[in-house]
Amino acid sequence: MICKQKNLKFIWLVMLLILVGMFFVSLYGGRYFIPPGEVGEILSAGLRGGVPDSIAGSVVWNLRLPRALLNALVGAGLAVAGASFQGVFKNPLVSPDVLGVSSGAAFGAAFGILLSGINQIATVLALVFGILSVLMTYTLSKLRGESSTLALVLSGMIISAVFSALISLIKYVADPYDKLPAITYWLMGSFASASYSDLKLVGVPILAGIIGLLLLRWRINVLSLGDEEAYSLGVNPVRMRLTVIAMATFITAACVTVTGIIGWVGLVIPHICRMIVGEDHKNLLPASCIVGAIFMIMVDMIARTATAAEIPIGILTALVGAPFFALLFKTSKGDWQ
Amino acid sequence: MMEHRKKSRYYLSLLLVIVFVLSLTGCQASGDGGKPAGEKKAETRIVTDLVGNQVTIKADVEKIAVVPIPWATIVYAVDGSGKKIVGLHPSAMKAYQKNILKVMAPEIANANSTFVDNNFNVNYEEVAKLKPDLVVIWDYQPEIGKKLSELGIPSVAIKYGTLEDVQNGIKLVGEILGQQERAAALIKYQQETNSYLKSKESTLAGKDKPKTLYLRDEQLQVATGQSVNKIMIDTAGGVNVADEVTGDNWKKVTMEQVIAWNPEVIILSNFSEILPEDLYANKFAGQDWSKIEAVKNKKVYKAPMGIYRWDAPCVETPLMIKWLGKVFHSEVFTDYDMRTDLKNFYQTYFNYKLTDPELDQILNSKLNPVLKI
Known part of the structure; x- marks a missing residue:
């Protein structure tokens, strides 16, 4: 823990300021140059309900704004889901895809694209299979007659492996000229299709999940103490664990549905936040939200502006996330118990 | 006991010798590369493909399997018919089903489109079943060419890219099929188009592009x-x-x-x-x-x-x-x-x-x- 309790207020303020700043920076930057002053005018005009009918207006209001909002939403969602998973499983190496959510949702989307191209069907299938895969994981772990964390994680690996194989199968049979590029791009993750209709579709589920987890953050603290402690404090650990898992899963599935697979955020961001605000989930979860959002806006900005061709964001989050994780791993050994 | 062991060792070494001899003859059978067994020398000829390989092919090629997607239609165009195409890429087949070629060359519908998959991997047993006289492959697939030659099936490589690559490919296909004249005519048409477009260059220079x-x-x-x-x-x-x-x-x-x-x-x-x-x-x-x-x-x-x-x-x-x-x-x-x-x-x-x-x-x-x- 870097800071003392009294500095915490200052830390929150700084993080929020960075988030707001990053959000606006992302509205100002892009391949199509718009003078900063004009961006401000468009935003204020848009807030008053009248977006100027110009190219710049369309770029800021229809391309950059929904994209930045979706960045923040997905970044916050994936990070808070990751932090919750890590708390519930008492394991810092756990991330939202551990229960098979990502592979399940990815399979659903790939299947949808194979059937009818990128459209609502793919989105719905992604959500359905994301949730289905967690149900399968849960059922499988129950077959052993116990609900231990280890059984859940192992079942998650099995279900993930099955869906990964099915994704490979779909890629194998997909038309290389027609469907395969769409599936491949989607599996690498992208905010390219971000729109207000996306926001409408997943905004409510992701926000509801985030709020739910934030409300439960004290209980996650209790869970991380162990089952016996939890019972003695009047919390049913099994039921509570399932509630948290369900919420985190729902968030992850909703994110994967609109952006494809974006790895590493749910794993790395909670660790960064632990360095800043400490282990206490009371602080860790809100901090993960903010830092996750900042990280995603920042990385997506690189993805869409670095070159004329768009870089898939899943590649960038892994390339930025993995070395950072390695650095943390080296400098903070022993702190993760 | 001792006797028994000696005996079994004897049988084992005999078995090894047999296996060894068999594998040697096996090597020999597959060793003579591009020439299918039983082929007389007089009936083969040599063509040079677009990566410079000297490939020995049958004098009259009757069956061609085509890996590169657009090249099945080029074989069709050069030969004036699709009856020599025994295999083509699944995506080429899909395009064929949708366009006018299906009406013009119904014979292609019977060609195999499972010997190569969407990622351009070749299923060698499927190819062997098709018994093609020749397989057309991409220039970046020398391993596939090597594997095919071990099966006794020659392959020629073509290139994707510039219009010159296409013309060289047409020329090569013409040579393979004995349709040099048709190939030359197709190339001539391309060159005529070039000179027609050249003649417009000065007019176009003054225009907004x-x-x-x-x-x-x-x-x-x-x-x-x-x-x-x-x-x-x-x-x-x-x-x-x-x-x-x-x-x-x-x-x-x-x-x-x-x-x-x-x-x-x-x-x-x-x-x-x-x-x-x-x-x-x-x-x-x-x-x-x-x-x-x-x-x-x-x-x-x-x-x-x-x-x-x-x-x-x-x-x-x-x-x-x-x-x-x-x-x-x-x-x-x-x-x-x-x-x-x-x-x-x-x-x-x-x-x-x-x-x-x-x-x-x-x-x-x-x-x-x-x-x-």
């Missing part, structure tokens, strides 16, 4: 500065807005980048079902086409598709360039009659008389109502 986006699909994959489509656009008197994008063929870009380019003309490929209407109606989530010049002025066109997609290098590429010329500068290409030329081309090279509805189907006339071609 329309900024053109060649859009592959709704994923925003566009033709790069190193694509064959860039060459087509340049030759026809346009300019490719995506020249700054590097890499082969197609790359994905952002909508904002497209808006920054603000193309005046957009050509939609046949690799996807994308239609001009989709852009006019601004149908795709996360994309805003409403402010793009080409969309505002209704200058979004679907590329034609003849015996193959005109978006890729193929025998009809000269026609594609002239079509683009009509799209960009109809006032310069007034002396060019696309419909007559297309009819003559199909008559001369495919021995097929196109009807007017078929012409409109090839030119996608319904999707391009403003084009008076």
Whole structure:
């Protein structure tokens, strides 16, 4: 823990300021140059309900704004889901895809694209299979007659492996000229299709999940103490664990549905936040939200502006996330118990 | 006990010797490479493929399996018939099912399209079953060529890319099929087109070159500065807005980048079902086409598709360039009659008389109502 309790207020303020700043920076930057002053005018005009009918207006209001909002939403969602998973499983190496959510949702989307191209069907299938895969994981772990964390994680690996194989199968049979590029791009993750209709579709589920987890953050603290402690404090650990898992899963599935697979955020961001605000989930979860959002806006900005061709964001989050994780791993050994 | 062990050791060594001898003869059988067993020397000849390999092939090649997608139609064009095509890529088969070639060459429907998969991996046992006299492969697949030659099946490599690569490939296919004259005629047609376009160069020099986006699909994959489509656009008197994008063929870009380019003309490929209407109606989530010049002025066109997609290098590429010329500068290409030329081309090279509805189907006339071609 870097800071003392009294500095915490200052830390929150700084993080929020960075988030707001990053959000606006992302509205100002892009391949199509718009003078900063004009961006401000468009935003204020848009807030008053009248977006100027110009190219710049369309770029800021229809391309950059929904994209930045979706960045923040997905970044916050994936990070808070990751932090919750890590708390519930008492394991810092756990991330939202551990229960098979990502592979399940990815399979659903790939299947949808194979059937009818990128459209609502793919989105719905992604959500359905994301949730289905967690149900399968849960059922499988129950077959052993116990609900231990280890059984859940192992079942998650099995279900993930099955869906990964099915994704490979779909890629194998997909038309290389027609469907395969769409599936491949989607599996690498992208905010390219971000729109207000996306926001409408997943905004409510992701926000509801985030709020739910934030409300439960004290209980996650209790869970991380162990089952016996939890019972003695009047919390049913099994039921509570399932509630948290369900919420985190729902968030992850909703994110994967609109952006494809974006790895590493749910794993790395909670660790960064632990360095800043400490282990206490009371602080860790809100901090993960903010830092996750900042990280995603920042990385997506690189993805869409670095070159004329768009870089898939899943590649960038892994390339930025993995070395950072390695650095943390080296400098903070022993702190993760 | 001892005796027994000795005996078993004796049998074991005998077995090893037999296995060894058998494997030696096995090696020999597969060792004589490109010549299928029982083939007399007099009936073979040697051709040089596009990567410089000397390949021994049968004197008269009757069965060809084609791995590269557009090349099945090139074999068809050079031979004037599809009856020698025993295998083609599944995606080529899909294109075939959808276009006019199905009417012109019904025999291709019987060809195998499972010997190669979508990732260009060859199933060697399927190939062996087809017993082709020759397999056409990409220049970057030497391992497949080597494996095939171990099976006694010769293979020739061709290249994707420039129009020169296509012409060299046509020449090679002509040599293989003993159709040198037809191949030469096809190449001559390409060269005539070149000189016709050259003759327009000075007139075009004074004209504004329309900024053109060649859009592959709704994923925003566009033709790069190193694509064959860039060459087509340049030759026809346009300019490719995506020249700054590097890499082969197609790359994905952002909508904002497209808006920054603000193309005046957009050509939609046949690799996807994308239609001009989709852009006019601004149908795709996360994309805003409403402010793009080409969309505002209704200058979004679907590329034609003849015996193959005109978006890729193929025998009809000269026609594609002239079509683009009509799209960009109809006032310069007034002396060019696309419909007559297309009819003559199909008559001369495919021995097929196109009807007017078929012409409109090839030119996608319904999707391009403003084009008076």
